[in-house]
Amino acid sequence: MQVSMTVNDEVVTETVEGRMLLVHFLRDRLRLTGTHWGCDTSNCGTCVVQLDGEPVKSCTVLAAMASGHSVRTVEGLEVDHLLDPVQQGFIECHGLQCGFCTPGMLMTARALLDRDPDPSEATIREAISGQICRCTGYTSIIRSIQWAAAHAHEHPTSDEPTDATS
């Protein structure tokens, strides 16, 4: 069957099997491998993307169900070589270690801050509670999202985070 959707502001049209999951569509067809896959049961949240602005687990969405909708993945967070504050926050506050859960966490964080620019710690914990991180113990992820909230209107002045790469 043919599906057509907007992914990171670009319209894509592909022919897929009806059973193809959105996560596999993004990863295998569009080669957007920032979205990960980590379980069979929609528990881990490494596959979270935004569907029409709402965070969803792309392993529980068929590509066909996303047809006609707008999908944003981690690759779509950076705009004009400027990192989104949530991306910068995760760097600043050590919100990641192995980096595998990170894209899903970032997409959830972005959606959270879009609807609640100044979330409480409890709200952040609730928002990311459908996603598992095995490395960080969550405290630094929460700090990262708080950093992003506090720096919502600041734009990094360069492409790269200078601390890490200069």
Added chain:
Amino acid sequence: MTTIEDVPPPALVDNDQHPVGYGRMLRKEDPRFVRGLGTFCDDLQLPGMLHLAILRSPVAHARITHIDVTAAEAHPKVKAVVTGADLAKRGLAWMTTLADDVQAVLATDKVRYQGQEVAFVVAEDHYSARDALELIFVDYDMLDPVIDLRTALDPGAPVVRDEIEGKADNHGFDWETGDAAATSAVFKDAEVTVTQDLVFPRVHPAPMETCGAVADFDRVSGKLTMWSTTQAPHAHRTLYAIVAGIPEHKIRVISPDVGGGFGNKVPIYPGYVCAIVGSIVTGKPVKWMEDRTENLVSTAFARDYIMRGEIAATRDGRILAIRSNVLADLGAFNGTAAPLKYPAGFFGVFTGSYDIEAAHCAVTAAYTNKAPGGVAYSCSFRIAEAVYLVERMVDRLASELDIDPVELRMKNFIQPEQFPYTTKTGWVYDSGNYPGAMNEALRIAGYDDLRAEQVVRRERGELMGIGVSFFTEAVGAGPRKDMDILGLGMADGCELRIHPTGKAVVRISVQSQGQGHETTYAQIIAEEIGISPADIDVVHGDTDNTPFGLGTYGSRSTPVSGAAAALVARKVRDKAKIIASGMLEVSVADLEWRKGAFHVKGDPGTSVTIQDIAMRAYGSGDLPEGLEGGLEAQICYNPENLTYPFGAYICVVDIDPGTAKVVVRRFIAVDDCGTRINDMIIEGQVHGGLTDGIGIALMEYIGFDEEGNCLNGSLMDYLIPTSLEVPHWETSHTVTPSPHHPIGAKGVGESATVGSPPAIVNAVVDALKPFGVQHVDMPCTPSRVWEAMQGRARPPM
């Protein structure tokens, strides 16, 4: 729960993020990960790549009588179907495990655990490979399974390993350490003895990325390139050479970005070998990635020790001796990944942090119809089990003697002046200041206030518990004279090259699964040679481009490979000094090093920087007589001893009297890992380990029914802590450098996973004191805690 809002936010921006050496520094890895541009194994897409899926046994113990693959082979997108019989023709049906046992790659005679590999399919795409698995028909002749470890060694039990000639029982090995007679003598005369049975149940590391590989065998050159989720690429290469018979120089193992390991990615799994065979058979690159259930039911589990602990003491609280007897579950094959002379890992450190007179331990291991493994999940080779045993026993003794558990520990600690300290089981602890760490934890916790609060809450009928644990780890395996894996010594190489413009590349033998090696190794080199970490590239995880070494596990990177990095930098610096002496026309003895430059003694204004020296080393100017050009070096570091990090942990829990749900309200962790390279990364490692501890103590559990069905084969049943189950971590540290490590560092990756479970269980038992509860086995789920409150506590298996 203490919240982040209660705690002053850390200074996040105005700190030392540009250290030339140690200090807080943002990670060099992060810019790619936050963009989704990491390259994990499953992200690889090679031209013509095929996909492999494995058919697994649905039952725990059965003889395979027939396999019909004709329908699968007829699937239009299937390129190959391979069974154990096919592998047997190539001599590949069995492979050596890291413990020098053998394990079936694909079952030939019978299946020995649910989830065991039976056949594999290679197809054009992942979905088709999975479809074709359903077209393979296997006839199983059911056998009685061996599930209960306690009866596995009974006469007449079904024999799991009947392929071993003459094998008539399920006995795996016996191992003991310490002095049995001396320990018995102390117990016989002791004023007080306490005995407690403890189960450290089977758990699973469950990294977020499952295991997988892409094998690409080039039939023209005969070279195999193997991208795989391995924590030990060099060891894997050597073992593939031995198992598959491919010459070692024709094998390149690449460990790309790895999504967490925790020990799960140390062994060689049948799936890796299947991917290699699949590529050889089809002539195409072949990808194999587990699904989550495959990861949980078939790859390396951890723990699974049934322990009896005994402790002897004087009535006034002087600990005299500790004894333990352990029954260990190997699963169907001994896949333990530990130095070969240590079949029970480093369980021998079960005497903990205490100065005692005698100790003895005996371990018996048995085969059962369960998945193989045993050493995984950040245990530092079974030190998690050892620390759990001793720290629960000390708490049991404190309860028996009615002494505060902190006071009892303080009274029995090995004192700072006693280091190096040789334990009664022969381990030489390098350095420590145990009272210092404990006092820091007490200070942060406000221990006396917590105890006072507990009195008030108990009067109100509330169940508040305070748990303490103190651990000493033995990490950094290890000295070649004692430690090897299948004959491979546990030393690590390092190569450092300074480029003409003064930038550098360091090639390390270990790899990272999130530890941040690209950052910390740059910092180690920077500290020694004065080049900014930003100007140092760290190459790791590729056997063609890095020196040999045994990999990242058992918290061994910093103790072994980190030492190699420091020493190779010093070797380069020694050569730089000779070049500098020529450039400044003074003798080497007249030069002094200040980070980044050599200065003439007494004339500090006259100097050359390491960058100046590098350009001279490759340039056209004269070099001192007899000196080769270039500025690079390599070494192989053989540690003279392990390092012994330690820490004091305090946990505060509240238990709902109505539901028996345990909530961790506070957790205070004071770690001492010696010299600290990057505080931010260390704190992150500790946070992660503490979260593991909450999982292990409260919810994570791999169980089986009596037929051997795994009951926790998905993340719906294998529960991992989320953001809602963990508190805001309160961490601090003390610094007691290792005397023998070149930079005094000790390793910290597993400290918190090792140290935290007993603190949590001690807190749970403390909370249940009004019920007279002396012990609750992990996981302390609401149902298990409720049973304990009703006086019906029972072991989990």
